[in-house]
Amino acid sequence: MTDLVMSMEESFQEYFAALERSGNKDRCYICCRTPADVKRFLGFNEDGTPIEAREYGLEDVVLPPKLDVMSYRGERPVCVVCQLNFDGIFMLDEQDVLRRVIAEMERRREHLWPEPPPAEAP
Numbered sequence: 001m002t003d004l005v006m007s008m009e010e011s012f013q014e015y016f017a018a019l020e021r022s023g024n025k026d027r028c029y030i031c032c033r034t035p036a037d038v039k040r041f042l043g044f045n046e047d048g049t050p051i052e053a054r055e056y057g058l059e060d061v062v063l064p065p066k067l068d069v070m071s072y073r074g075e076r077p078v079c080v081v082c083q084l085n086f087d088g089i090f091m092l093d094e095q096d097v098l099r100r101v102i103a104e105m106e107r108r109r110e111h112l113w114p115e116p117p118p119a120e121a122p
């Protein structure tokens with residue numbers, strides 16, 4: 001088997017194993033974006049061509065097909081947008097702040113997100 005076929009087979013195995021771990025959801029575990037959502041967020045159509053290419057004269061720019069927008073190698077699928085956001089937090093050495101934010105989101109939801117005012121009775 002060629003290296004390309006081997007790596008494609010490994011990629012498929014990683015993909016299907018990750019989907020199995022995530023209950024067959026091909027979405028980022030953190031932000032719930034699908035791969036198509038991630039491409040759209042980055043400014044590309046699902047086929048890798050830029051959105052509004054004509055307006056900006058970007059006909060020749062295409063997202064490389066090899067560019068991964070989702071990682072399926074870990075415990076759950078994670079998108080490149082979340083990875084970059086976390087990279088920024090880690091570069092700032094704010095892992096402890098992140099843990100406190102997660103703890104607040106878990107245990108102090110009502111404090112963070114006050115209840116909306118009750119709807120008026122009809």
Ligand SMILES: [Zn+2]
Nearest residue numbers: 028031079082
């Ligand atoms: Zn994400």
